[in-house]
Amino acid sequence: MSSSRDLLHAILAAARRDWIRRWRDPLSLALWLGIPLVIGGLIVLAMGGRAGSQPKARVLVVLHDDGLLGELLVKALSSEQAGVIEAETVDEELGRSLIERGEASALLVVPQGFSNAVWNEWPIALELVTNPSQRILPGIVMESLSLLSEAVFYAHRVLGADVRAVLDASVGRDELEIARAAVGVSRGLERVSGYVFPPAIELRTQVREAEGAAPAAKRSPAAYFLPAMLMMALLFMAEGLADDVWREKHSGALRRILSSPTGASASLVGKGLAGWALMGSVALVVCALGAAAFDLAVWRALLAALWCSCAGAVFLALLTLLKLFASSQRGAGVIGNLLLFPLLMLGGSFVPFVMMPQWLVEIGRRLPNGAAVELLDTILFGAPRASTVALGFAAAFASCALLVALASRRFSGAFARGES
Amino acid sequence: MIEIENLTKRYGDALAVDDLSLVAQPGEITGLLGPNGAGKSTTIACLSGLREPTSGRVRVLGHDVVRDKRAALAQLGLAPQELALYEDLSARENLEYWGAAFGLRGIVLRNRVGDVLEAVGLFDRADERVSRFSGGMQRRLNFGCALVHSPRVLLLDEPTAGVDPQSRVKLLELVRAQARAGATVLYTTHHMQEAEELCDRLAIVDHGKLIASGSLRELHARLGGRDLVQLGGAFSPESTRAALESAREALGEFEVVSLDERALQLSLRDGSRRLAALLDAVRQSGGEVRETTLRQPSLESLFIALTGKELRE
Numbered sequence: 015m016s017s018s019r020d021l022l023h024a025i026l027a028a029a030r031r032d033w034i035r036r037w038r039d040p041l042s043l044a045l046w047l048g049i050p051l052v053i054g055g056l057i058v059l060a061m062g063g064r065a066g067s068q069p070k071a072r073v074l075v076v077l078h079d080d081g082l083l084g085e086l087l088v089k090a091l092s093s094e095q096a097g098v099i100e101a102e103t104v105d106e107e108l109g110r111s112l113i114e115r116g117e118a119s120a121l122l123v124v125p126q127g128f129s130n131a132v133w134n135e136w137p138i139a140l141e142l143v144t145n146p147s148q149r150i151l152p153g154i155v156m157e158s159l160s161l162l163s164e165a166v167f168y169a170h171r172v173l174g175a176d177v178r179a180v181l182d183a184s185v186g187r188d189e190l191e192i193a194r195a196a197v198g199v200s201r202g203l204e205r206v207s208g209y210v211f212p213p214a215i216e217l218r219t220q221v222r223e224a225e226g227a228a229p230a231a232k233r234s235p236a237a238y239f240l241p242a243m244l245m246m247a248l249l250f251m252a253e254g255l256a257d258d259v260w261r262e263k264h265s266g267a268l269r270r271i272l273s274s275p276t277g278a279s280a281s282l283v284g285k286g287l288a289g290w291a292l293m294g295s296v297a298l299v300v301c302a303l304g305a306a307a308f309d310l311a312v313w314r315a316l317l318a319a320l321w322c323s324c325a326g327a328v329f330l331a332l333l334t335l336l337k338l339f340a341s342s343q344r345g346a347g348v349i350g351n352l353l354l355f356p357l358l359m360l361g362g363s364f365v366p367f368v369m370m371p372q373w374l375v376e377i378g379r380r381l382p383n384g385a386a387v388e389l390l391d392t393i394l395f396g397a398p399r400a401s402t403v404a405l406g407f408a409a410a411f412a413s414c415a416l417l418v419a420l421a422s423r424r425f426s427g428a429f430a431r432g433e434s
Numbered sequence: 435m436i437e438i439e440n441l442t443k444r445y446g447d448a449l450a451v452d453d454l455s456l457v458a459q460p461g462e463i464t465g466l467l468g469p470n471g472a473g474k475s476t477t478i479a480c481l482s483g484l485r486e487p488t489s490g491r492v493r494v495l496g497h498d499v500v501r502d503k504r505a506a507l508a509q510l511g512l513a514p515q516e517l518a519l520y521e522d523l524s525a526r527e528n529l530e531y532w533g534a535a536f537g538l539r540g541i542v543l544r545n546r547v548g549d550v551l552e553a554v555g556l557f558d559r560a561d562e563r564v565s566r567f568s569g570g571m572q573r574r575l576n577f578g579c580a581l582v583h584s585p586r587v588l589l590l591d592e593p594t595a596g597v598d599p600q601s602r603v604k605l606l607e608l609v610r611a612q613a614r615a616g617a618t619v620l621y622t623t624h625h626m627q628e629a630e631e632l633c634d635r636l637a638i639v640d641h642g643k644l645i646a647s648g649s650l651r652e653l654h655a656r657l658g659g660r661d662l663v664q665l666g667g668a669f670s671p672e673s674t675r676a677a678l679e680s681a682r683e684a685l686g687e688f689e690v691v692s693l694d695e696r697a698l699q700l701s702l703r704d705g706s707r708r709l710a711a712l713l714d715a716v717r718q719s720g721g722e723v724r725e726t727t728l729r730q731p732s733l734e735s736l737f738i739a740l741t742g743k744e745l746r747e
Contacts, residue, residue, distance in 0.1 A: 031520065039522060265520075270512050270579070273507055
């Protein structure tokens with residue numbers, strides 16, 4: 015039997031061993047994946063979630079008034095600026111039955127004579143019935159109505175006399191008076207236009223497509239968080255998996271591994287291989303879900319998963335090497351955490367680079383996970399160049415080989431002998 | 435065959451093994467006996483390639499463990515004192531892994547795993563996770579993992595530590611079966627009774643030095659059939675020694691193993707018959723006896739006779 019075949023066989027046996035062990039510990043897997051997903055999910059929710067998916071308030075308006083202001087009120091409520099509110103006119107019977115059934119956020123009843131009362135500053139009451147099973151959306155409706163009533167008050171102060179003149183003119187005055195009143199309204203609007211309407215500046219921009227830039231489609235906050243959260247999960251996994259060398263040492267398995275002809279290196283490489291496959295599998299699932307959610311091409315998801323597994327293997331090798339220098343398992347845990355959290359915070363694996371100050375981004379990009387998350391983002395959402403991707407994979411392989419060689423030396427040497 | 439020649443292992447200034455020489459023959463169980471810290475585990479570590487000797491040579495089946503490590507280790511099966519098992523794997527998966535790590539594969543591996551499961555009495559629970567096993571079952575599996583690649587040399591480091599009596603009997607029978615099949619077995623323990631029961635040859639070590647070796651019969655003969663008498667109380671060492679010399683005729687042939695202000699140990703023939711004369715001599719020297727122990731010739735009395743202390747100390 016050739017020794018290289020024996021070595022390969024021992025590596026695969028160790029990889030199989032750890033692969034089975036990892037899947038037998040679903041709680042750890044759930045934690046490694048769950049923490050970033052929960053953090054990411056909460057942040058994305060706080061920022062408004064995915065584009066187009068925000069909830070809307072359905073407001074039913076029963077319009078008994080046939081004047082201009084009733085119509086304007088409906089339009090103002092569901093104006094594009096309001097966004098959150100969708101107002102629709104219904105008859106009173108239907109409106110009341112819909113709100114009873116909880117199928118709308120609010121029912122607004124505009125009484126007859128509403129427009130006339132407003133222009134003449136006579137007291138008038140609107141009836142608003144809210145849905146008790148909703149809290150936030152009816153609140154938004156009430157707030158919007160309150161803003162509109164304030165707007166009406168100021169409009170009165172500026173234009174009230176002239177509008178009243180127009181309305182009076184329309185019921186029997188001559189054309190000259192109507193024209194005079196219209197000019198008055200126009201002048202009034204001109205006076206306040208500087209305060210009410212800000213200068214309209216049209217900015218024409220031309221974006222040159224650069225490598226790494228997102229394609230023309232607008233990215234939602236969730237899409238910015240996907241690479242960051244995936245990298246955070248990989249770092250958590252690498253930190254957890256790296257602890258296994260200490261478990262093997264305490265159990266006595268390391269002693270027996272060292273007495274095998276293929277030695278500790280085969281076991282360590284097998285361990286890395288299992289970690290690589292595990293992180294690749296997890297990344298593949300997350301990337302496939304991401305591709306479905308953000309309409310990404312299949313090749314992007316596959317390449318991203320492959321990149322994640324390679325980057326994860328580098329993190330695993332790095333953390334294993336550092337933990338092998340600890341004097342105890344507890345010390346190894348402290349070393350892991352001391353490294354993990356700064357890497358997460360600075361390296362765009364907690365908050366995406368686009369939301370970080372530029373000077374911090376410059377530091378973060380130089381960290382291993384920062385470089386990895388940047389390439390991952392480009393693969394998923396940008397325009398990756400083949401040369402850049404190839405360089406990334408080559409750097410990952412080279413780093414991994416170097417770190418595994420150093421870790422293997424330590425694992426079978428001073429660490430195994432308890433001289434750490 | 436295991437050959438240890440003038441093995442010395444130092445950790446800085448501390449001398450763990452001091453010029454130890456020993457040969458373990460195929461088909462025999464050689465016991466390495468000594469108290470904790472005597473150098474047994476360091477000797478096993480040097481034999482299994484975990485540590486390199488400071489000086490001396492260690493050979494397994496003629497292969498030098500330092501220079502020809504791979505060939506030496508390929509024939510070696512190690513059952514460390516700690517359980518070298520993966521608790522989240524089943525018994526079968528553990529055996530499959532260790533077999534593969536030692537170069538077995540395919541049908542040979544599968545057959546061998548089945549044989550070992552049968553031998554250690556875990557065939558019916560082969561697919562259960564090790565974490566659900568009792569301590570005795572885990573010990574048996576730990577031993578099985580050392581056997582799975584059919585090694586010609588077995589290093590067993592206190593394999594019965596913390597095991598219930600039933601599992602202990604089963605384990606000792608498994609060890610005997612390996613020796614009968616021709617394996618060279620080096621068995622470390624600090625249980626005298628277990629060593630007497632199991633081992634064909636014994637090497638007694640203390641402070642890293644070999645203090646006695648040979649078959650059980652040879653070691654018993656070293657005591658010359660003398661009993662060991664231990665007296666506890668208050669003694670004046672010089673006057674006690676003088677009183678014992680004066681009573682040499684009544685005491686017969688004896689040897690003072692140790693003597694201080696609180697204890698006296700001596701080996702003598704027909705201890706029970708000469709006890710009264712011994713107590714008279716001690717009393718005449720002004721000593722006061724509060725406790726008396728008489729031991730028949732055994733490994734334990736030999737160890738005390740050689741080192742002046744009990745093995746568990």
